[in-house]
Amino acid sequence: MRQESGDASLLRRLNSAAILRILRGGEVVTLTELARAARVSRPTAEGIVEDLLAKEWAEECDGGPADRQRGRPARRFRFHGSAGHVIGVDVGGYKLLAVTADLNGEILATRRVAVSPDMPQADRIGAVAALVEESVVDRAKLAAVVVGTTGVVDETGRVVKSVAIPEWTGVHLQAELAGLIPVPILVENDMRLAVLAEHWRGVAAGYRDVVYLFTGNRIGLGLLIGGRLHRGSHAASGEIGDQSSGYRLAFRNVIDYAMSADPGELRSPGRAAEFAVGRARAGDEAAARAVEAFATRLAEGLVTIVNPLDPELVVVGGGLSQAGALLVEPIQRHLNRVTLYPPEVVASRLGNESVALGAVRLALDHLDRTLFTQAL
Amino acid sequence: MRQESGDASLLRRLNSAAILRILRGGEVVTLTELARAARVSRPTAEGIVEDLLAKEWAEECDGGPADRQRGRPARRFRFHGSAGHVIGVDVGGYKLLAVTADLNGEILATRRVAVSPDMPQADRIGAVAALVEESVVDRAKLAAVVVGTTGVVDETGRVVKSVAIPEWTGVHLQAELAGLIPVPILVENDMRLAVLAEHWRGVAAGYRDVVYLFTGNRIGLGLLIGGRLHRGSHAASGEIGDQSSGYRLAFRNVIDYAMSADPGELRSPGRAAEFAVGRARAGDEAAARAVEAFATRLAEGLVTIVNPLDPELVVVGGGLSQAGALLVEPIQRHLNRVTLYPPEVVASRLGNESVALGAVRLALDHLDRTLFTQAL
DNA sequence: CCTACTTAAACAAGAGTCTTTCATATTTAC
DNA sequence: GTAAATATGAAAGACTCTTGTTTAAGTAGG
Numbered sequence: 072m073r074q075e076s077g078d079a080s081l082l083r084r085l086n087s088a089a090i091l092r093i094l095r096g097g098e099v100v101t102l103t104e105l106a107r108a109a110r111v112s113r114p115t116a117e118g119i120v121e122d123l124l125a126k127e128w129a130e131e132c133d134g135g136p137a138d139r140q141r142g143r144p145a146r147r148f149r150f151h152g153s154a155g156h157v158i159g160v161d162v163g164g165y166k167l168l169a170v171t172a173d174l175n176g177e178i179l180a181t182r183r184v185a186v187s188p189d190m191p192q193a194d195r196i197g198a199v200a201a202l203v204e205e206s207v208v209d210r211a212k213l214a215a216v217v218v219g220t221t222g223v224v225d226e227t228g229r230v231v232k233s234v235a236i237p238e239w240t241g242v243h244l245q246a247e248l249a250g251l252i253p254v255p256i257l258v259e260n261d262m263r264l265a266v267l268a269e270h271w272r273g274v275a276a277g278y279r280d281v282v283y284l285f286t287g288n289r290i291g292l293g294l295l296i297g298g299r300l301h302r303g304s305h306a307a308s309g310e311i312g313d314q315s316s317g318y319r320l321a322f323r324n325v326i327d328y329a330m331s332a333d334p335g336e337l338r339s340p341g342r343a344a345e346f347a348v349g350r351a352r353a354g355d356e357a358a359a360r361a362v363e364a365f366a367t368r369l370a371e372g373l374v375t376i377v378n379p380l381d382p383e384l385v386v387v388g389g390g391l392s393q394a395g396a397l398l399v400e401p402i403q404r405h406l407n408r409v410t411l412y413p414p415e416v417v418a419s420r421l422g423n424e425s426v427a428l429g430a431v432r433l434a435l436d437h438l439d440r441t442l443f444t445q446a447l
Numbered sequence: 448m449r450q451e452s453g454d455a456s457l458l459r460r461l462n463s464a465a466i467l468r469i470l471r472g473g474e475v476v477t478l479t480e481l482a483r484a485a486r487v488s489r490p491t492a493e494g495i496v497e498d499l500l501a502k503e504w505a506e507e508c509d510g511g512p513a514d515r516q517r518g519r520p521a522r523r524f525r526f527h528g529s530a531g532h533v534i535g536v537d538v539g540g541y542k543l544l545a546v547t548a549d550l551n552g553e554i555l556a557t558r559r560v561a562v563s564p565d566m567p568q569a570d571r572i573g574a575v576a577a578l579v580e581e582s583v584v585d586r587a588k589l590a591a592v593v594v595g596t597t598g599v600v601d602e603t604g605r606v607v608k609s610v611a612i613p614e615w616t617g618v619h620l621q622a623e624l625a626g627l628i629p630v631p632i633l634v635e636n637d638m639r640l641a642v643l644a645e646h647w648r649g650v651a652a653g654y655r656d657v658v659y660l661f662t663g664n665r666i667g668l669g670l671l672i673g674g675r676l677h678r679g680s681h682a683a684s685g686e687i688g689d690q691s692s693g694y695r696l697a698f699r700n701v702i703d704y705a706m707s708a709d710p711g712e713l714r715s716p717g718r719a720a721e722f723a724v725g726r727a728r729a730g731d732e733a734a735a736r737a738v739e740a741f742a743t744r745l746a747e748g749l750v751t752i753v754n755p756l757d758p759e760l761v762v763v764g765g766g767l768s769q770a771g772a773l774l775v776e777p778i779q780r781h782l783n784r785v786t787l788y789p790p791e792v793v794a795s796r797l798g799n800e801s802v803a804l805g806a807v808r809l810a811l812d813h814l815d816r817t818l819f820t821q822a823l
Numbered sequence: 824c825c826t827a828c829t830t831a832a833a834c835a836a837g838a839g840t841c842t843t844t845c846a847t848a849t850t851t852a853c
Numbered sequence: 854g855t856a857a858a859t860a861t862g863a864a865a866g867a868c869t870c871t872t873g874t875t876t877a878a879g880t881a882g883g
Binding site: 079080083111112115142 | 867868869871877878879
């Protein structure tokens with residue numbers, strides 16, 4: 072339970088947090104603007120900024136000759152984004168992806184490594200650790216690392232269960248990495264990071280209730296409810312791939328199509344779907360029917376969650392989101408037909424970086440909650 | 448966006464709110480206990496209690512001879528529950544139910560009126576208004592009225608759509624009642640009030656993620672997510688009765704049984720289910736099978752929401768919840784078999800007062816948010 | 824080049840709240 | 854009756870905020 076009372080210093084913490092939040096927006100601001108935005112007096116804003124400068128969380132910068140007005144020039148400040156950086160990692164079956172960003176969320180680097188789903192556990196951990204090591208810009212300034220992975224991840228950072236990467240089940244990823252790098256490390260389910268990314272820089276920006284449907288080799292859900300990430304009581308929220316037969320059956324159509332159109336090749340469900348999408352794009356009628364049937368099956372599964380939750384938006388992400396309208400339109404049509412209040416359906420535009428990007432966002436959120444709130 | 452900064456007076460408001468929240472717990476407390484619990488100094492607690500006494504939100508009371516210890520006796524205080532009262536109303540198809548409670552949540556009176564689903568709109572409004580009028584204890588002390596009704600209720604208090612009471616669609620219940628009674632009036636969907644009641648005084652007390660399944664003549668869901676009531680973007684959360692064929696089909700088994708066992712009578716789905724439950728209790732094998740099939744169908748529908756949401760608890764409420772284990776056990780079995788992390792399944796014990804009770808709780812919550820926070 | 828104007832910064836004074844500390848009051852236990 | 858325990862009440866001191874005044878640093882125009 073949060074402490075709701077406090078002494079005089081609480082006031083300073085509150086006001087500091089308000090100022091900091093404005094700076095975290097990324098703009099260059101003057102003291103007067105800051106004071107007005109935070110609804111405090113100028114001397115107060117000044118004192119707080121002084122503190123932040125001393126802590127090196129803010130920096131003074133000249134506004135450039137562009138915004139010279141009459142009168143004495145204002146001192147200008149901004150969040151000291153380069154004071155630190157974070158690393159967001161996406162651990163997938165076939166690839167590892169690390170995105171390094173500064174505290175303003177500016178991407179500094181992106182690294183990708185190909186791996187195999189049946190890689191031994193120790194090797195995969197080693198590969199993740201090596202990728203993180205490579206991505207470090209400055210050891211002293213690394214502030215947090217967030218790793219997104221498939222499967223159920225408990226609050227201690229253990230992968231309790233992973234269907235997509237069987238070898239991965241049981242690994243205590245947080246502990247493994249914490250031994251190597253002395254910064255806060257968080258492990259989170261990849262679906263949830265993806266929906267976070269969409270809410271940050273994707274198609275879900277500004278929405279509060281969002282259902283994120285991942286479609287690739289597997290099917291998964293990520294839920295944003297009331298503007299907050301939903302984790303569930305066992306952090307198992309969104310685990311629908313295994314049992315829920317509707318989603319599994321969805322692939323049947325595209326697999327059948329791929330088998331009949333190109334019997335020579337054996338494809339995973341995701342590859343079969345990609346194949347069918349490609350052919351449909353090229354004008355193949357049978358492929359188009361198979362993709363439409365696939366999309367409709369997905370939509371039928373979505374109805375059971377859309378009706379109870381009543382979200383504003385459904386985001387289709389994952390490898391198959393590049394199918395775009397081919398996938399989105401049949402889903403939208405079905406929801407329009409069947410649900411009382413159909414949400415908008417859109418395809419993700421973040422591509423395959425969404426999980427790593429969401430990991431960066433979670434790292435920044437974590438810093439906001441801990442460092443920037445408790446240490447004021 | 449909430450204001451996160453403030454001047455010195457904010458501190459007092461914060462601390463007052465902390466003290467008030469403790470008093471709202473209902474206990475009789477001394478100043479020292481209050482100061483310790485709210486983590487403020489004794490003089491601060493004293494000053495705040497003085498304010499609250501002046502506003503008549505708190506009252507001094509002697510502790511009785513029971514708790515005489517050594518030392519100078521402490522002054523004792525409690526929330527002034529009788530300073531006001533609220534009314535919670537359940538508008539159903541067949542009955543209206545009003546519960547009057549004081550600000551401590553103590554029930555003062557309960558009133559019930561039988562109505563008919565095809566009652567004209569105006570008559571029903573009149574009946575609700577009359578029931579509220581009757582339930583008023585002291586006009587000057589009535590603090591809020593909350594009405595729970597079936598159907599989709601928008602944020603202005605209009606019944607946008609009601610399936611169970613067709614005549615009810617489109618009525619602006621909030622406006623109709625606001626003209627009659629000069630206190631805050633809120634209208635809310637009945638499922639959501641029911642889950643609120645379970646969380647307050649029912650089987651869901653202490654849980655944060657709860658799925659409430661209403662079973663009676665209709666099927667509905669109420670969701671508590673992260674300790675908060677989920678409304679959805681169109682306030683349509685939980686509207687699954689119409690289209691979601693799984694739930695509709697659930698009644699098929701009990702209706703078939705009722706038709707075959709007692710062909711003379713035509714029963715609504717809910718009555719058929721009640722009939723089957725009664726016979727199953729009496730030892731009828733066919734009835735038991737029908738009820739079990741009914742429960743399993745419900746569970747199959749629940750799976751599609753339990754898997755994505757990962758709740759801790761499923762509460763079965765509504766008229767059929769009196770079936771108890773007959774309904775709960777097959778549902779629990781099915782969820783255990785099919786879901787990764789099966790939630791606990793329990794039957795409501797609040798009976799048919801849960802909606803009105805939840806309405807009382809919402810009224811009290813509303814007062815906490817408005818009066819007791821903004822007017823400090 | 825100098826003056827007037829505009830805007831920001833720096834400083835000082837005053838008010839509100841909280842905490843700590845000390846003296847006083849009231850009751851029980853022995 | 855005295856000592857111990859607990860509560861009350863008042864005073865002093867610290868922290869933060871706000872308002873108001875003065876000083877500083879530029880631009881605009883003659």
